[in-house]
Amino acid sequence: MKKIIYLLLLSSFVSFSQTEKKSKVTFTAKIENRNSDTLKIYGPNRFVEVIPIKNGVFKATFETTDGLHQFSDGKESSLLFLKDGDDLKLTMNAKEFDETIVYKGKGAEESNYLAQKALTDEKFEMSLEELMAKDEATFKAALADKKGKDLAALESKGLNKKLVEAIKPVIAQEEMMLTQFFNQKKVAAKLVGTPSPTFNYENHKGGKTSLESLKGKYVYIDVWATWCGPCIAEIPHLKKVEEAYHANNIEFVSISIDKVKDHEKWVKFVTNKELGGIQLFADNDWNSQFVKEYQINGIPRFILVGPNGEIVNADAPRPSSPSLVELLDSLLK
Known part of the structure; x- marks a missing residue:
């Protein structure tokens, strides 16, 4: 699923302030059951690096800007964090895309955090339908619990300060966005069985x-x-x-x-x-x-x-x- 919160994170990736200094990073990926013969990495300044496959491994060294990035195999995508000197090594199975992402090497902590957050967010979104059936107080309590756990996880991992600064406001916005989503669902539910507005x-x-x-x-x-x-x-x-x-x-x-x-x-x-x-x-x-x-x-x-x-x-x-x-x-x- 990863629809609602992932899109909010992605918007922060576009707007996150960056330094002008170029950073050199190395990215290596070994992917089972791959969806494509290329990967694309989208950076803060719309930088794109296409990584051709060779001997079953994607690998490239390139310059970009410190900050949030997105990699895509043409079918699915995930966020990662790159900074100068990083040497990231990704392993995953594309048939279980989010569940199997693991980074090793220099700079792995930040990207592993983002991968795990995506999984946590997806599980929460999968519970939304059940939460929607409950009263507003129960829904808000679940949101508050999620927000507290997200902030605790962010602060406890010793992550790069720029990433922490980017994600903190996103966690706050998640609560607001999901509340709006809840209200939208409630309004929509009341319309069932009534004549549709026309066009x-x-x-x-x-x-x-x-x-x-x-x-x-x-x-x-x-x-x-x-x-x-x-x-x-x-x-x-x-x-x-x-x-x-x-x-x-x-x-x-x-x-x-x-x-x-x-x-x-x-x-x-x-x-x-x-x-x-x-x-x-x-x-x-x-x-x-x-x-x-x-x-x-x-x-x-x-x-x-x-x-x-x-x-x-x-x-x-x-x-x-x-x-x-x-x-x-x-x-x-």
């Missing part, structure tokens, strides 16, 4: 498409934008779901909330990425009536509407979540 938006293929015109079918709606990284990450999964259910009584509708000035960007994006389903462009980005009535304050947001026009789930599972297939199978098969 009548420009269709990429021409003309306009309204929600009413799809009555009689289930409608899975993706509210997204071309600038939204997490939205784009869901596209390959959405394509697979669309393909799996193309013969069923369901329509897949993607509503872009890009600004009007980015209309042409949306047109080209849909064409170049060969996006399927019904591709629509909202009339007033975040201020579109459909978006406001669903109280959407973060994207991607997925919504499932029933054949009778009533809301089945106002905050439906993402395409990348196995629970979406379970939900659709229960309704369509």
Whole structure:
């Protein structure tokens, strides 16, 4: 999963202040069941190092800037911390990506901390559904407990001060973000069974498409934008779901909330990425009536509407979540 908190950490990686001094580091990785023949390391200044594979091992020595980085194998990614003189040696099994990450060598402490935090955060997020069913006081107590443990772990490991300075505010923001997530789920739950807000938006293929015109079918709606990284990450999964259910009584509708000035960007994006389903462009980005009535304050947001026009789930599972297939199978098969 690692969706909510990981994205917050990733945003800190982009904004984390850096020194101008270049640092020289060595990165070596031995990966079982690899997803790709290359790795990419993204640094604070959008630095990218592609590491070709040789004899089953990725290895490169390069210059970057001290701070948070992200490595990706093209399918999954993880955060690490690099500083001058580091000689990191990573071992992992790509089939159990997060669970098997282990660093050794100079500078390993910080990156091992980030890997373990990702695991802890993922386990907490997996418990969110159960916590959502409880009262607000219980949820807030769980958040406070997590925050206390995260701060204790951060302070007890003797980590690089720059990393500690970067992560501390993130831990504080996690509590706020997850509280907003809780409130969003509660609002969405109250909408189930009520008539869905409607739309009548420009269709990429021409003309306009309204929600009413799809009555009689289930409608899975993706509210997204071309600038939204997490939205784009869901596209390959959405394509697979669309393909799996193309013969069923369901329509897949993607509503872009890009600004009007980015209309042409949306047109080209849909064409170049060969996006399927019904591709629509909202009339007033975040201020579109459909978006406001669903109280959407973060994207991607997925919504499932029933054949009778009533809301089945106002905050439906993402395409990348196995629970979406379970939900659709229960309704369509």
